[in-house]
Amino acid sequence: MIPQTQELMVDLDSIYHAIEYGGNEEEIKSKTLSVFANWSQGTYGSGSDTDVFILCPRTTDGTAVLKGNHKRLMDFLAKLGESTGVMVFKATLEYSREGMPIHLEAYNLPWVINPPLGERPLYLFDKDTMYKQQWMLKDICAPRGRLVCTVSPTNKRAVIPSDAFTSRPPDFTLFGPGFLGHRDVIIDVYTLQAVVLIPKDRISRALKSRKQMMDATSSFRTMGSSASDGPEWGPSVCLKNFPAEVDCVHLLENLDLSVAQERPGVWNEVMGILCRFKTAKEIGTSRIFASIRKFSFKKVRPFLDILVTRFDTVNDIFSFTAGIKEASQLQDQDVVRQWCADRGDNQIMRILGSDEKTLPSLVQYAFVNGLPLLSNFIKSLSKDKTVGFTFWLSLVSHLDRQWQSVNSLSFAGAPLHELYSMLDCCIAAMTPLVTEGAVYTLVPPGLMDDVRHNAEVHVKRAVILIEICLRFSPGRCGEVLSDVLLVPGDLQTKFDLLLRPFVRSLRPLLNQYGVTIFRPPFSLFYRFLIGMFLGNLARSGKPPLARTLCTKKVVCDRCEFIENFLSSGEESKELIVTNKEWKHVRYVFPKLKDRIFPPTVTSGHSWKTIRITRRPEARTEAAREFLLMIGDEGDILKLVGPLKKAVWETLKNMEPFDIEPFLQFPPPTTVGSQTA
Known part of the structure; x- marks a missing residue:
């Protein structure tokens, strides 16, 4: 007490x-x-x-x-x-x-x-x-x-x-x-x-005990400008020991101008402490502008470079840069103007580009203040791997919409090629995102819906990006086509879930823009696609049959029986199965009815003997269906060139043809280098 x-x-x-x-x-x-x-x-x-x-x-x-x-x-x-x-x-x-x-x-x-x-x-x-x-x-x-x-x-x-x-x-x-x-x-x-x-x-008494002759406020000036400060209580020691940013601003306000000119080490330490501030509100912009008037813009610039990145609204940045211009008065006007354009506008780009909802304001601001500003922002954003496909698509849409409203060959001092350069950069960033995370392999039945949904997303993205390329950057079409063609995974699964739907959606799009299948890089893409499909058909001796993964722990002899029968030359064969086993076979091979006639039951109740009969035209029908999905019969034969006779005879006679000539075309990785 x-x-x-x-x-x-x-x-x-x-x-x-x-x-x-x-x-x-x-x-x-x-x-x-x-x-x-x-x-x-x-x-x-x-x-x-x-x-x-x-x-x-x-x-x-x-x-x-x-x-x-x-x-x-x-x-x-x-x-x-x-x-x-x-x-x-x-x-x-x-x-x-x-x-x-x-x-x-x-x-x-x-x-x-x-x-x-x-x-x-x-x-x-x-x-x-x-x-x-x-x-x-x-x-x-x-x-x-x-x-x-x-x-x-x-x-x-x-x-x-x-x-x-x-x-x-x-x-x-x-x-x-x-x-x-x-x-x-x-x-x-x-x-x-x-x-x-x-x-x-x-x-004051404490300062005097340390042979400091001023009180706390005036001593700031003394310690900052005196050349006789001892090593223990010199400016560096005092600055490093400052606990509060408010005190450091107080020190900045009371430092003599000679410190900024004659003691660069002390000045740099002051700047380093000021850069710890989280927002300008902790200091007060009026105090910052007063420091600019006193020490010049160039001296306070290291602090301003950090501080401008802490604003989170466009209006705050406008007010801040306007205050800096006014505080600088006639000193360093060119430097100040350039700094406000670079630092201020870049921060505005980051704020407006942080959310899809602010993209319209971002694009509109760039069209008013100059496209090079937005171009630099897009280039820096393209390095960020966390930006998704939908963000880039929204940005392209707003660029297109704003351009249509301007409807001019030049604006804000920027030529038309600046716009196409930005769109080209957006397309380059979107291309690897078309089939992001795509691996088409056999999966358990419970996961098949997810694979199918992902495939639908990939097809939709690929078609959208091809349309963007046709409008703004035709030379980028080859990269998108190669990306789709080289997706890893099981070949037949990839054909059923990705390539077939993509080819089916691509044909009306090309017709809309007046692009034929003979125009590079689409001609190369279709040749590779035909070669992959018919080559697999010729080597296997049977049309590829889509299937889901059999989830039985041991080898399912019923599924193995169906595969062996379809790859053999037999016309028909009997199989003893239960109703449950036959239901399982139809689940694993959902398109089995395209390859065999409806099975005939010969005997049995719970166990029954069924006869399955091959449809001899199955392989030809599968190949013809795929080729006609690409184009008319005459266009297909013209597209394959010297191989048209071999292809046609193979399809007609059901004999394997030589796939080697198809391999003479450039590899798929070079499709992207072809220009339209």
């Missing part, structure tokens, strides 16, 4: 009373300064026992509120700080359901306290009830000047690690350990606000 505690409460309560009942401002100021003096002189308690006092005004129901008079006191103390060293900081104060303060956080406190190891008492006072709750303070010097005190629900003691006391925390100390002692901080909490009270005369 500290005997003088009651005196502190009475003095502080008199200040509140004067505020609440309209006391004279001079009287309030006098009372406040008296508290400062008594506190610094140790009148209220021993420095070895008391570190921090917190005063918590509450209403009768135990909830913390910010009354008008309380706010007046906060404003008054902040104003008083201009001449007394009072600094105002935000803090949060949480109450339990019983109305007990349980959590306090205050940030950016420029503390110089270096208490000994072990627990320290922290007293929390309630103004209305005169209730005193003792917390055991374990850490009042958390990183970056942050105070966190939490009451344990069991013993109501502050649960804070004391790691900070084991070594000197260089990032937290303003002027050095123990520079002001232990009794120079009062935190006055007013529902989510805190005031840190540091008497100015106390700071």
Whole structure:
């Protein structure tokens, strides 16, 4: 128990009373300064026992509120700080359901306290009830000047690690350990606000003890410009030990211009600390503009380069760049204008391009301010592998729509080729996303629906991208076709799920744009496709039969029987199966009816003997169906060139033909190099 505690409460309560009942401002100021003096002189308690006092005004129901008079006191103390060293900081104060303060956080406190190891008492006072709750303070010097005190629900003691006391925390100390002692901080909490009270005369005496002849404010200028600073308390040491960004801005405002010119090392350290800011709101743009007027744009530019990336709205960027231009006045106008165009516009591009919903604004802004800006943004965005196909498609659509509305050969000083260059870059980024993650292999029946759905997505993307290429960049068609052709997986599964639907959708699209199948790179694509299909047909001696994966743990002899029969030369064969087994066979081979006649049951009830008969025209029908999907019969024979006779005779006579001539065409990887 500290005997003088009651005196502190009475003095502080008199200040509140004067505020609440309209006391004279001079009287309030006098009372406040008296508290400062008594506190610094140790009148209220021993420095070895008391570190921090917190005063918590509450209403009768135990909830913390910010009354008008309380706010007046906060404003008054902040104003008083201009001449007394009072600094105002935000803090949060949480109450339990019983109305007990349980959590306090205050940030950016420029503390110089270096208490000994072990627990320290922290007293929390309630103004209305005169209730005193003792917390055991374990850490009042958390990183970056942050105070966190939490009451344990069991013993109501502050649960804070004391790691900070084991070594000197260089990032937290303003002027050095123990520079002001232990009794120079009062935190006055007013529902989510805190005031840190540091008497100015106390700071002045401490500075004099270190042979610094100015008070805290003027010493900033002295330390920054003096060439005789010792190694311990020189500018570098002070800058590295600054715990609060607010103090660093204060230092920037008070530095002499000679520091920026004669002490580049000190200046670079100031810039490095300023770059820690998260938003410009922590500093205030007016203070930034004032620094530009004082030190010139070029000196503050490293800080501005970082700061401009922290804005999250276009209007904020516009206001910021406009303020920089005005603050620069006649100095470095060309450099400032170029910086605003580069840095400001690039940040606007990032903001507008972060969401598909903002793409219309992004494109419209680029058409007004110049397409090279958007072109650079698209090039940088193309390196981001997380951007999906739909985003690129939306961007292309908005570019096309905006271009149609402009309907001009040049705009904003950018020629037409700039637009096509951007579209070409979009197409290049979309191409590998057409068949992203596609692997067409035999899968269990339960997963077949997912494979089929993915195949539909791939087909839709490929057709959309081919249409975009035909409109804006025909030379890119070959890359898309090669990407579709070279998808890994089982050949027959790929034909059934991807290539057939793609060819079926591609034909009307080519007719719409007046493109024939003889035009490169489509002619090469179709030749490879025909070669793959007919080559597989010729080698196997049977048409490829689509199937799903047989999920039986052992080899299914019924499925094996069907495969062997279709690959043999037999016309018909008998098979003994149950109804369940035959149903399984039809599930595994969904297109079996295209290869055999309906089976004939010869005998049996639960077990039955069925006769399956081959359809001799099955292979020819399958090949003819696929070829006519590409084009008319005359076009197909013209497309295959010297192989038309061999192809036709093979289809007619059901004899395997030589696939080697097809291999004389360039490999599929070179399809993309062909131009339309």
